[in-house]
Amino acid sequence: DAFVQRVWEWVDEYGTRIRAQLQKIGCSCDWERDRFTLDEGLSGAVREVFVRLYEKDLIYRANYIINWCPRCQTALSNEEVEHKDLSGHLYHLNYPLADGSGRHVTVATTRPETMLGDTAVAVHPEDERHSDLVGLNVELPLTGRTIPVIADEYVDPEFGSGVVKVTPAHDPNDFEIGRRHDLPEIDVMNGDATLSAGAPEAYRGLDRFEARKRVLADLENEGLLESTESHEHSVGHCYRCHTVIEPRLSLQWFVKMKPLAEPALEAYRDGRLRFHPARFGNIYENWMVNVRDWCISRQLWWGHRIPVWYCRNADCGDPIVSREDPAECPKCGGGLRQDEDVLDTWFSSWLWPFSTLGWPDETEDLKAFYPTHTLVTDPGILFFWVARMVMSGIEFMGDIPFTDVLLNGVVRDSTGRRMSKSLGNGIDPLAVVDQFGADAMRYRLIASSGLGTDLQLDHEDIENAFRVGRNFGNKIWNAVRFALPYLEGWDGTLPETDAPCLADRWILSRFNRAVLEITDYFERFRLQDAADAAYHFIWDDFCDWYLELSKHRLRGDAGEEARAAAAGTLGTVLDGWLRLLHPIMPFITEELASHLPKAVVRDTLVMGPWPAASAKLADAEADQAFDELREFVSSVRNMRAEYKVDPGRGVPVVLTGVSGPLQTGLEHEGAGVRTLARLTEIQYADSVPEEPGAQAVLRGGTQVFLALEGLVDLSKERERIEAEHERVKSFLAQTRAKLENKKFTAGAPPEVVDREREKLHSLVEREALLVEKRGALSRSP
RNA sequence: GGGCGAGUAGCUCAGCUGGUCUAGAGCGCCUGCCUUACAAGCAGGAGGUCGCUGGUUCGAAUCCAGUUUCGCCCACCA
Numbered sequence: 001d002a003f004v005q006r007v008w009e010w011v012d013e014y015g016t017r018i019r020a021q022l023q024k025i026g027c028s029c030d031w032e033r034d035r036f037t038l039d040e041g042l043s044g045a046v047r048e049v050f051v052r053l054y055e056k057d058l059i060y061r062a063n064y065i066i067n068w069c070p071r072c073q074t075a076l077s078n079e080e081v082e083h084k085d086l087s088g089h090l091y092h093l094n095y096p097l098a099d100g101s102g103r104h105v106t107v108a109t110t111r112p113e114t115m116l117g118d119t120a121v122a123v124h125p126e127d128e129r130h131s132d133l134v135g136l137n138v139e140l141p142l143t144g145r146t147i148p149v150i151a152d153e154y155v156d157p158e159f160g161s162g163v164v165k166v167t168p169a170h171d172p173n174d175f176e177i178g179r180r181h182d183l184p185e186i187d188v189m190n191g192d193a194t195l196s197a198g199a200p201e202a203y204r205g206l207d208r209f210e211a212r213k214r215v216l217a218d219l220e221n222e223g224l225l226e227s228t229e230s231h232e233h234s235v236g237h238c239y240r241c242h243t244v245i246e247p248r249l250s251l252q253w254f255v256k257m258k259p260l261a262e263p264a265l266e267a268y269r270d271g272r273l274r275f276h277p278a279r280f281g282n283i284y285e286n287w288m289v290n291v292r293d294w295c296i297s298r299q300l301w302w303g304h305r306i307p308v309w310y311c312r313n314a315d316c317g318d319p320i321v322s323r324e325d326p327a328e329c330p331k332c333g334g335g336l337r338q339d340e341d342v343l344d345t346w347f348s349s350w351l352w353p354f355s356t357l358g359w360p361d362e363t364e365d366l367k368a369f370y371p372t373h374t375l376v377t378d379p380g381i382l383f384f385w386v387a388r389m390v391m392s393g394i395e396f397m398g399d400i401p402f403t404d405v406l407l408n409g410v411v412r413d414s415t416g417r418r419m420s421k422s423l424g425n426g427i428d429p430l431a432v433v434d435q436f437g438a439d440a441m442r443y444r445l446i447a448s449s450g451l452g453t454d455l456q457l458d459h460e461d462i463e464n465a466f467r468v469g470r471n472f473g474n475k476i477w478n479a480v481r482f483a484l485p486y487l488e489g490w491d492g493t494l495p496e497t498d499a500p501c502l503a504d505r506w507i508l509s510r511f512n513r514a515v516l517e518i519t520d521y522f523e524r525f526r527l528q529d530a531a532d533a534a535y536h537f538i539w540d541d542f543c544d545w546y547l548e549l550s551k552h553r554l555r556g557d558a559g560e561e562a563r564a565a566a567a568g569t570l571g572t573v574l575d576g577w578l579r580l581l582h583p584i585m586p587f588i589t590e591e592l593a594s595h596l597p598k599a600v601v602r603d604t605l606v607m608g609p610w611p612a613a614s615a616k617l618a619d620a621e622a623d624q625a626f627d628e629l630r631e632f633v634s635s636v637r638n639m640r641a642e643y644k645v646d647p648g649r650g651v652p653v654v655l656t657g658v659s660g661p662l663q664t665g666l667e668h669e670g671a672g673v674r675t676l677a678r679l680t681e682i683q684y685a686d687s688v689p690e691e692p693g694a695q696a697v698l699r700g701g702t703q704v705f706l707a708l709e710g711l712v713d714l715s716k717e718r719e720r721i722e723a724e725h726e727r728v729k730s731f732l733a734q735t736r737a738k739l740e741n742k743k744f745t746a747g748a749p750p751e752v753v754d755r756e757r758e759k760l761h762s763l764v765e766r767e768a769l770l771v772e773k774r775g776a777l778s779r780s781p
Numbered sequence: 782g783g784g785c786g787a788g789u790a791g792c793u794c795a796g797c798u799g800g801u802c803u804a805g806a807g808c809g810c811c812u813g814c815c816u817u818a819c820a821a822g823c824a825g826g827a828g829g830u831c832g833c834u835g836g837u838u839c840g841a842a843u844c845c846a847g848u849u850u851c852g853c854c855c856a857c858c859a
Contacts, residue, residue, distance in 0.1 A: 083856085090859085108859055156858060164859055173857050234856090247857095279785070283854070286784080290855090379854085414792090416852065447807085448794055452786080454852080456793065464792085468807055471821045482818030524797090532795075532806070547818080634825090641825040647814055678816090731803055738800090743839035752800050759801080 045355035046348045047307045047323060049396065054321045058256045059296075061319070065172040066295050068248035069238035070193035070208075074299040075252055077344060078292065079384050081236040081245055090231035091216065093165070094224045095121060098137040098146050105130075105138060105149070106226050107165040110233060112219070113211040115140070116199045117188040118147060120166040122177060125151040127162050141224050142215065143200050152177050169198075169249040185249055193246050208246065253297040253306060253341070260391040261291040267390060267400045276406045276525040277452035280382060287383050296344045303342030310337050350388035353401035372402050379407040406525050409449040414458040427459045432466055439585035440469030446584055447531040472535060473588050476581075479543050480574060480592045486554040487571045490597050495568040497561065501553070502668035504569040505622035507546040510537065511573045512617035518580045519610070527584070534581045542573065545630065549672035571596070576611040621664070628700050629665035629673060635704055636677040639694040642720065643711045650680040652707055656688050657769075659700030688773075695721065697769045699762060718777045725770040732763040 053059045067076040091112050094104040107121055118140055123130040133149045140147050154177055155164050168178030169187040178185055188199040193208040203211050219225040236245045265288040267273045268281060275281040297306060309320040313334040320326055320336070329336055348355070357366040371393070377386060386405055393401035412418055413425040420426060432441045444466050449455040457465045494508075514537040521530035552558060553566040575596055582589040582605045593605050636653060645651060658666070666673060670682060688695065694706040694717060738744050738756055745753055 110859075154858090159858060166859095171857080171859085173859080176857090233858095277786095283785080286855080382854090410853085412852090418853095450795065451797095453794085454787085458792090464808070467821070468793095471807095474821055475819065478819035478822090480818090526797080528795075529797090536806080543819085544823085637824060638826090641813070644813075647816075647824080675816095727803075734803075738840080741839055744800095745839085747839050748800070755801070 043304050043348075045351050045359055046304045046343065048360050049351060049392070050307055050343070050347075051321055051323050052396070053255060058259060059253060060256065061251060061253050063249060063251050064254070064295075065170075065175045065247045065249055066252055067236060067245045068191070068250065069241065069243055069245055070191065071241045071243040072238060072300070073191045075250065075295055075297060076238060076245060077295050077346075080239045082239050082242075083234040083236055085232060085234045087230060087232050088235070090229050092161075092226040092228070093141070093219060094226050095138040095140060095165075096224075097133075098139050104224075105133065105163045106161045107163050108160045109165060110231060111170075111212070112215045113195070113203075113208055114167045114170045114188070115165060115215065116143060116195070116203060116211075117167045117169050117186040118165045119168060119178065119183040119186055120147050120150050120181065122150050122152045122155050122164045122166050123162055124155040124157040125153065127155070127157040129157075130162060133163075141222060142202075142218055150177075150181050150183075152180065171247055175249065187249055189246065189248070191248075252295050253308075255294040255296055257291040257293050257391075260395055261288045263394045264288060264387065264390040264400075267394065272403060273390060273400055274404050276404060279452070280379060280405070280407050284382060284387060287387060294344075296347050297339075297341040298344055299340070300342055303345060304348060306339040306341050306343055308339040310339070311335075312337055346384050346388060349385055350392045351396070352385075353389055353393055354397050359396070370397060370401065371399050374404040374406055375402045376406045376408060378410065380410070382407070404525075407452065409452065409454040411445070412454055412456045414456055414460075416456065419457075419459065425459050427457060427462060427465070432462060435462065436466040436470040437473055437587075439588045440466050440473050443469035443472055443531060443585055446527045447535070448528070450528045451526055472539075473585065475539060475543065476585075476592070477588065479538065479547065480578075480595070482547070483570055483574055484595055486567050487574075487597055490567050490571045492571065492575075492597065493568065494572045495565050497565050500565060501562065502622055502625060502665060503546055503549045503672070504565060505619045506626040507542065507573055508569060508617045509619035509622050510541050511576060512613050515576065515580065515611050515613040519613070522583065530580075531584050534577070534584065538577055538581075542577070545626075546573075548676055549669055552671065552675075579605055579608065579611050582606065621661075625661040625665040625668075628659060628662040628698065628702075629669060631698050631700075632662060632665075632702070632704065633673060633677045635696045635698060636679065636706065639696060639704075639706050639708075640678070642716075643694055643708055645708065645711065647678070650678050652681045652683060653677075653679050654683045654685050654689055654693075654705040654707065656685050656703040656705070658684060658702050659698070662698070662700055662702050692717075695773055697724070697766050697773075699766070701762065701765045701769070703769060714777065718774070721770060721773050721777060725767070725774060728763060728767050728770060732760070732767055735760045735763060 067081050069076055088110055090108050090110055092106050092108050094106055096104045105121055121138055134151045136149050137146045154173060166174045166177050168175045168183055168185040186198050188195055190196045195203040195206050195211050238245055268284060309326055311329040311334050313332050316332050354370050357369055359366055389401050410418055417425060517533050518530045550566050553562045556563045578589045578593045590605050688703055688705050692712045694708055694712055696704045735756055739760060
């Protein structure tokens with residue numbers, strides 16, 4: 001509660017400050033330029049990290065071509081740029097040679113306005129077509145400038161004319177070429193992408209797209225626009241305001257990434273760091289290998305100020321990087337000016353695994369919770385966040401922050417688009433929580449997205465999307481509510497009995513298997529399978545069969561010893577199962593567990609132990625007997641439904657050739673079975689009665705006869721038996737063909753062959769019985 | 782341009798190391814039930830040539846190759 005209180009105070013405080021700030025500057029949009037500083041919370045750690053990296057020479061300031069959003073007027077990192085395929089134009093421009101020969105070279109560009117900043121044209125050094133040009137000059141149209149022809153390996157002779165215009169201040173590759181050849185860098189644009197004083201006077205002040213039209217028109221007038229062709233290419237856009245970005249030469253702060261990436265890559269390669277699903281490891285590795293320096297300065301009004309100061313006295317010296325705000329210049333005592341820029345938000349996020357625990361102080365929390373085990377996150381921020389947390393963890397804590405990274409799927413709408421606020425196709429989680437409950441939402445999300453796969457939900461039909469979770473919550477709520485009265489006085493143990501009843505043996509065996517399965521699924525991050533296993537255990541096995549069969553014992557109808565045994569089993573299974581489900585539906589399981597007898601639940605589920613499997617509970621005999629019991633009940637129910645027997649009406653059944661497991665099952669659970677199938681009695685006979693009735697043959701060979709005088713239509717019964725016979729026949733044919741194939745019996749593993757033989761054996765028996773029945777029916781009137 | 786994922790019932794998804802798969806679940810659909818935990822439930826049922834083509838194998842939804850559709854990530858080709 002104290003923590004939540006603190007969070008709300010923080011939100012209030014900063015919310016108020018943000019609103020005040022926005023009002024002050026009359027801002028209705030988030031790209032207006034102003035700033036305020038986060039001077040609390042984690043900024044101490046952020047500043048510490050900046051200073052340490054700077055001292056290790058891992059932070060530097062440099063002029064470089066960065067991605068620039070002219071609308072936000074800030075630098076963007078590569079990850080903040082989204083590329084969209086657009087159909088645009090490729091323009092071919094002619095630049096006349098300056099030797100008066102009348103010859104020209106042709107260059108291609110998608111951004112003609114940048115030609116105003118060209119400072120060379122380049123050809124490949126081994127391109128024989130153009131080797132005579134190298135060293136000559138060309139006249140740069142519209143500018144009155146003359147620029148050289150240079151040779152550089154970067155140029156691809158296969159592409160276009162093999163001649164490239166070089167604009168060092170407006171293109172990253174050209175920038176590199178310019179540095180290699182010591183070319184001037186002419187910046188022709190302002191921060192808002194209007195043409196600057198670097199451009200000829202005629203274009204100054206024009207917006208970049210306006211300038212593009214003007215340049216093209218002017219070139220056309222001079223006969224220097226060779227041609228225009230349509231061109232598909234991908235164009236970078238700002239991830240926030242979707243404006244086309246402009247590569248821009250500017251002075252920014254960078255983090256050197258190679259030295260940080262190497263140990264982070266090593267951690268993955270030697271297996272200390274694992275990704276689920278594993279394929280994300282390749283993506284991580286690829287990024288780490290090709291990592292580029294990280295531009296961390298942003299020209300925004302929101303964020304941590306860069307802890308760098310400059311002396312107002314120009315020429316005084318290096319920037320001052322400091323943990324404390326310096327009052328004056330340590331060299332000359334002059335006034336200082338702090339760097340205007342703030343840090344990229346990820347520069348604080350990458351410290352999250354330790355900065356939130358009090359770092360750089362050596363706190364108890366830090367000792368207890370660093371490193372942790374699993375990070376669960378969206379695959380979209382693998383580079384932004386995950387990779388960088390690994391790097392900072394190794395750099396500042398000496399160890400990776402977590403060993404396992406679980407990348408969950410993305411929720412999409414019914415047409416497959418990612419849900420987002422701007423598309424308006426999202427689902428408000430709080431509305432879902434209101435209508436269906438937090439657990440219902442959580443269950444649905446976990447249960448329908450397999451490891452590494454996305455999930456589609458229809459945002460226009462929330463009912464359909466989330467009712468599964470709500471219904472499941474209701475089901476277990478009702479089941480526990482039903483069970484609670486029978487658990488009064490239960491001491492939390494499983495009673496020792498000489499002759500435990502079959503249903504108890506079976507549900508315990510089944511529960512034991514559920515513990516093993518679900519534990520295994522969680523350990524392998526197969527959350528969907530864990531949810532599915534928990535769901536079917538409680539709904540199908542526990543509610544539909546175990547509870548129904550145990551009601552009479554729980555009421556005490558079978559005596560005190562049987563009641564206590566049933567109650568103990570009921571409690572043991574429920575208590576353990578609530579723990580298994582707890583990670584998936586934390587609230588409802590915690591609530592329900594709190595109603596179990598105090599002797600059992602001493603602590604909350606979230607703090608309590610995970611259920612342990614016990615080999616003693618595994619019971620193959622009970623499993624098989626129960627399976628056959630279930631098949632028997634189902635077959636009776638099916639026949640009753642086929643012949644539309646009044647649900648309230650009990651009927652007798654006659655069994656012939658009862659299999660061993662079913663015999664065992666009926667001896668122990670006959671009373672319960674009669675209730676489930678609405679049977680008045682279960683008779684055993686050596687042969688099937690001659691009178692008309694509904695018949696079935698179970699997998700174990702048991703023949704079931706339901707005397708339904710007056711209800712059974714012989715032709716319908718013939719059809720039923722016929723259909724059943726056809727199914728068994730085709731299955732039998734397949735099995736037989738397999739076993740007659742020498743290559744199969746020789747090549748397949750012995751246990752597979754044995755299994756097929758057993759299958760064949762029981763199928764042969766069933767088929768014979770069905771043939772006999774079919775014959776009998778066709779002889780009947 | 783490079784890399785990756787997905788395509789299985791009307792819908793949303795499972796099916797992991799090829800053989801209990803005669804391919805499952807939930808929702809939806811059809812039939813019958815208000816059976817004292819639960820009608821947001823119970824019981825029964827219908828519904829699929831596993832995107833397409835070829836290959837490997839005794840055996841393929843599963844492995845391989847090709848192909849097609851959708852989606853994602855990465856990338857400086859003017």
